[in-house]
Amino acid sequence: MEDQSKGRIRGTGHRRRPAGARRRAARLAAWSVAGLVLAGGSGLGWVYLKLDGNIQGVDISGRLGSDRPDDVDNGSMDILVLGSDSRAGANGEYGRDEGGARSDTAMIVHIYEGHRKAAVVSVPRDTLVDRPRCTDGRGDSVPGERRAMFNTAYEVGGPACAVKTVEQISGIRMDHYLEVDFTGFKKLVDELGGVEITTTEAISDSKSHLDLPPGTHTLSGDQALGLVRTRKAVGNGSDLGRIQLQQAFVKALIQQVKDVGVLSDPKKLYDLVDTATQAITPDSELDSVQELVGFANGLKGLGADDVRMITLPVAYDERDPNRVVPLEKQSEQVWAALRADLPIPASVTEGTADGQAAGIVE
Numbered sequence: 157m158e159d160q161s162k163g164r165i166r167g168t169g170h171r172r173r174p175a176g177a178r179r180r181a182a183r184l185a186a187w188s189v190a191g192l193v194l195a196g197g198s199g200l201g202w203v204y205l206k207l208d209g210n211i212q213g214v215d216i217s218g219r220l221g222s223d224r225p226d227d228v229d230n231g232s233m234d235i236l237v238l239g240s241d242s243r244a245g246a247n248g249e250y251g252r253d254e255g256g257a258r259s260d261t262a263m264i265v266h267i268y269e270g271h272r273k274a275a276v277v278s279v280p281r282d283t284l285v286d287r288p289r290c291t292d293g294r295g296d297s298v299p300g301e302r303r304a305m306f307n308t309a310y311e312v313g314g315p316a317c318a319v320k321t322v323e324q325i326s327g328i329r330m331d332h333y334l335e336v337d338f339t340g341f342k343k344l345v346d347e348l349g350g351v352e353i354t355t356t357e358a359i360s361d362s363k364s365h366l367d368l369p370p371g372t373h374t375l376s377g378d379q380a381l382g383l384v385r386t387r388k389a390v391g392n393g394s395d396l397g398r399i400q401l402q403q404a405f406v407k408a409l410i411q412q413v414k415d416v417g418v419l420s421d422p423k424k425l426y427d428l429v430d431t432a433t434q435a436i437t438p439d440s441e442l443d444s445v446q447e448l449v450g451f452a453n454g455l456k457g458l459g460a461d462d463v464r465m466i467t468l469p470v471a472y473d474e475r476d477p478n479r480v481v482p483l484e485k486q487s488e489q490v491w492a493a494l495r496a497d498l499p500i501p502a503s504v505t506e507g508t509a510d511g512q513a514a515g516i517v518e
Contacts, residue, residue, distance in 0.1 A: 213443025340435025342377030
């Protein structure tokens with residue numbers, strides 16, 4: 157499963173024409189947001205005040221206290237990127253909330269020293285973990301739970317609880333947090349003019365409203381969202397297969413962000429950043445345009461080929477085949493490598509559960 161984004165979708169990254177009602181993918185949303193913000197780079201100074209008003213940050217550090225992994229100053233950076241499945245507001249068209257919003261997509265993004273390479277570890281939402289006790293957005297204490305689904309951390313305790321859970325299972329302190337929901341991601345993709353992917357097999361999924369024949373497609377916002385939500389129509393129908401589609405799409409999206417000529421088009425730049433700043437929920441250390449620009453400038457050297465993507469090594473749970481559990485040895489190899497700012501060993505994904513979706517998207 158090494159570099160699992162190489163599968164049934166190929167993202168060519170060519171510039172494409174705006175598609176009428178363009179639509180796109182939601183879950184891997186947040187990484188693209190970071191890409192969009194960095195695409196704007198230093199050209200944002202003239203609209204700071206307007207764009208600052210778009211950004212609503214969340215105080216993560218204040219809710220986590222001092223019981224956190226060490227803040228290792230080795231030049232690397234770690235970011236928890238979440239795609240929320242909230243059905244509130246404009247997201248209601250995707251169904252009703254079953255309880256509260258959950259982290260439909262979760263990626264730990266590790267930027268290596270020098271910011272020329274990155275590793276992304278996708279955590280399946282159905283992964284069973286020991287969720288720690290945490291503090292929710294109202295300041296109330298939320299009890300921990302053994303064998304809890306990973307995505308319930310966000311549901312019961314919000315962003316801070318999601319960060320605390322990731323820090324507990326990885327031993328890595330998160331430097332930043334970024335969140336995007338369905339509607340925000342669709343708008344971002346539409347502002348980009350679509351993202352091009354190539355499918356080697358037909359993908360038809362009535363639940364995600366996606367119907368793609370084999371071939372090359374420029375996906376609109378709605379179509380991209382359908383792609384990253386597709387599960388039953390690819391591979392073995394598991395969330396692991398969906399993650400492979402998401403990773404392939406994110407790589408195509410990163411390349412698209414770099415290919416769009418926003419720096420030479422002030423209106424395009426403004427429209428993209430205006431949409432991006434409304435779509436994201438960052439931590440309180442990234443809740444201004446100035447802070448986001450600094451963050452983005454540190455990432456502008458990254459291209460799609462510089463990002464290695466894997467899924468956390470897991471196996472199907474013996475007690476519940478609809479859930480997965482981390483493989484202790486391989487997972488610790490992943491986290492140990494990132495803690496030391498080293499490449500993830502290629503062997504960690506050998507023999508792990510996978511969703512059999514690789515090969516659908518090139």
